[in-house]
Amino acid sequence: xxxxxxxxxxxxxxxxxxxxxxxxxxxxxxxxxxxxxxxxxxxxxxxxxxxxxxxxxxxxxxxxxxxxxxxxxxxxxxxxxxxxxxxxxxxxxxxxxxxxxxxxxxxxxxxxxxxxxxxxxxxxxxxxxxxxxxxxxxxxxxxxxxxxxxxxxxxxxxxxxxxxxxxxxxxxxxxxxxxxxxxxxxxxxxxxxxxxxxxxxxxxxxxxxxxxxxxxxxxxxxxxxxxxxxxxxxxxxxxxxxxxxxxxxxxxxxxxxxxxxxxxxxxxxxxxxxxxxxxxxxxxxxxxxxxxxxxxxxxxxxxxxxxxxxxxxxxxxxxxxxxxxxxxxxxxxxxxxxxxxxxxxxxxxxxxxxxxxxxxxxxxxxxxxxxxxxxxxxxxxxxxxxxxxxxxxxxxxxxxxxxxxxxx
Numbered sequence: 001x002x003x004x005x006x007x008x009x010x011x012x013x014x015x016x017x018x019x020x021x022x023x024x025x026x027x028x029x030x031x032x033x034x035x036x037x038x039x040x041x042x043x044x045x046x047x048x049x050x051x052x053x054x055x056x057x058x059x060x061x062x063x064x065x066x067x068x069x070x071x072x073x074x075x076x077x078x079x080x081x082x083x084x085x086x087x088x089x090x091x092x093x094x095x096x097x098x099x100x101x102x103x104x105x106x107x108x109x110x111x112x113x114x115x116x117x118x119x120x121x122x123x124x125x126x127x128x129x130x131x132x133x134x135x136x137x138x139x140x141x142x143x144x145x146x147x148x149x150x151x152x153x154x155x156x157x158x159x160x161x162x163x164x165x166x167x168x169x170x171x172x173x174x175x176x177x178x179x180x181x182x183x184x185x186x187x188x189x190x191x192x193x194x195x196x197x198x199x200x201x202x203x204x205x206x207x208x209x210x211x212x213x214x215x216x217x218x219x220x221x222x223x224x225x226x227x228x229x230x231x232x233x234x235x236x237x238x239x240x241x242x243x244x245x246x247x248x249x250x251x252x253x254x255x256x257x258x259x260x261x262x263x264x265x266x267x268x269x270x271x272x273x274x275x276x277x278x279x280x281x282x283x284x285x286x287x288x289x290x291x292x293x294x295x296x297x298x299x300x301x302x303x304x305x306x307x308x309x310x311x312x313x314x315x316x317x318x319x320x321x322x323x324x325x326x327x328x329x330x331x332x333x334x335x336x337x338x339x340x341x342x343x344x345x346x347x348x349x350x351x352x353x354x355x356x357x358x359x360x361x362x363x364x365x366x367x368x369x370x371x372x373x374x375x376x377x378x379x380x381x382x383x384x385x386x387x388x389x390x391x392x393x394x395x396x397x398x399x400x401x402x403x404x405x406x407x408x
Contacts, residue, residue, distance in 0.1 A: 024347065024363040031370050035101040039377040042100050048092040056083055056090065064092065100377045108254045110373050111366075112324060115262035116317050117336070118365030121343040122269035123313035125361040126306050128344055129273070131286040131353030132202070132209040138336035139220035140194040140311050144318035146224045148187035149233035149328035155182050156237050168235040170326065179240035183322060188315035194220060195311020199304035209307075217337065225330045234327030245323025258320045262362065265313065269358030282306060286353025335386070342389050343368045346396045368392075 050056065054068045064075040064083050075081040080094040100106065120137055127134050157164045159173035174182075194216070201212045237243075245257050273279035281302045284292040293299050322328055347364030349356030371388055374380075 021348065021357065021360050021363060024360065024367060028363065028367055028370060031367070031374065032101070035370070035374050035377055036099060039100040039374075041097040042103070044096055044098045044103065046094040046096070050085070050090055050092065052089040054089055056085060056088065058083060066092070101373070104254065106373070108256075108259070110369050111262075112255055112258045113372075114365045114369035115258040116321055117339050117343050117368060118262050118362040119265045119317040119320070120310075120314050120336070120340045121347065121361035121365045122265050122358045123310035124340050124344040125269065125347065125349045125356040125358060126273060126279075126282050127209075127310050128341075128349040128351060129286045129353060129356035130282045130303065130306055131289060132303070132307070133213065133341070133351075134195075134198065134209065134307065134310055135213040135337050136194070136198060136217040136220060137213075137310070137314055137340050138333035139217045139224070140191050140314040141318050141321075141333035141336055142224045142330065143194060143220045144187040144191040144311075144315035145321055145328040145332045146227065146233065146330065147190045148183055148315075148318060148322055149236070150227065151182050151186040152179060152236040152240060152322065153233055155179060156235060159237070170235050170238045170241065172238070174237040174239065176237075176239040176243055179237040180244065183236075183240055184316070184319050187319040187322070188312045191315025191318065192308050192312040195314070196304065196308040198311070199307030202307065203300040203303050224332075228330070230330050232327050232329040236322065236326055241323055241326045245320060246326075255324065258324060261316070261320060262365075265316070266358050266362045269361070273356075273358055278302065278305065283354055286350075286355070338386065338389050338393075339368055342393045342396075345393055351397060 050066060051068050054066055056064065056066050058064045061077060064077065064081055066073045066075065075083075075092055080096050082093050084091045084093055120141065124134060124137065153168060154164050155178065156170065156173045157166060157168045159178075160168060162168060198209070198213055198216055201207065201216075202209050205212070246255050247257055248254050249256065273282065281292070281297050284295070284297055285299055285302060289299060318328075318332075321332065343364035344356065344361050345351065345364070346367055347357070347360030347362070349360065368389070371392070372385065375382060375385060375388070
């Protein structure tokens with residue numbers, strides 16, 4: 001009995017250690033440690049604006065006491081705090097050195113940027129696990145963002161009672177419910193339509209996904225420049241940007257909404273791929289498409305559904321982009337094809353099909369963003385960025401093949 005339990009224990013630990021996600025977590029932790037110790041420090045200025053009615057007192061350069069209504073706060077000069085004012089109102093300022101990487105603003109900024117990639121990487125995992133590829137993902141992202149931006153700008157203009165090309169401002173206008181409904185639905189519907197078109201052409205014309213999505217990548221990239229003549233589109237409802245996607249819970253630099261969307265997308269992707277009939281069919285098609293067809297799986301319909309979901313997730317990522325930056329440009333998503341595929345492959349999805357997880361995709365997206373951030377922190381020329389991404393894909397594929405051989 002003890003031997004049997006020990007054997008089960010060893011097999012559990014071996015599964016954990018051999019899991020792609022375990023290696024990714026270790027790599028992410030090591031990279032974070034390197035950036036923490038080698039990145040150095042930077043100056044930071046913290047500002048705390050006070051109400052005009054606030055009463056401030058400081059005796060002989062000692063503790064700064066701030067009374068605002070019924071609340072009393074104390075700030076120590078030893079911690080770097082200085083008061084700028086005349087005893088009432090004003091601002092508290094603190095100058096200090098912080099770690100370039102571990103700075104809270106930087107950490108949350110990297111999580112937000114990673115969410116744009118990770119949300120799409122979850123969909124790309126299903127596509128690659130099915131034995132396909134989608135090179136048009138960056139162009140679908142750009143098209144979704146552009147048409148979503150046009151719809152949000154039109155909604156704001158209508159709410160303000162001015163023409164579309166009139167003096168539209170982001171202040172006031174449309175509320176949160178209407179702007180969210182328009183932004184999310186338009187972006188996701190445009191993305192889903194593009195993905196559906198990819199799937200229909202792949203299945204109907206019986207052409208490899210590489211060729212179809214390569215063509216739609218170029219076509220959609222040209223399409224996004226036509227409606228606005230390559231001009232950016234902005235002036236969305238403030239409720240959509242600062243009121244929701246860029247909402248901060250009272251702490252500068254923390255914008256939890258994009259990160260929460262990334263986590264929910266990962267959980268949804270894990271459920272679909274691991275617990276539903278669609279997920280089992282995806283892996284079956286990726287493992288052996290001919291055998292899946294003989295087993296009664298509707299291969300064509302599954303492919304169309306997966307590419308449609310992939311497009312919808314690109315639209316969801318585009319919604320995060322619009323809400324966070326408050327504008328859309330025609331160059332949005334340039335180079336995202338490489339980043340999303342890199343995140344997916346690094347996350348454990350096999351280019352030969354049959355394997356991949358949503359958690360791995362999110363971890364891959366985080367690692368890709370950490371590489372980007374590390375090159376900035378370590379002052380490495382950004383021209384090397386694409387070289388690093390390409391090398392990461394090659395290394396991930398080679399390691400995946402080696403691991404497959406070892407497991408056999």
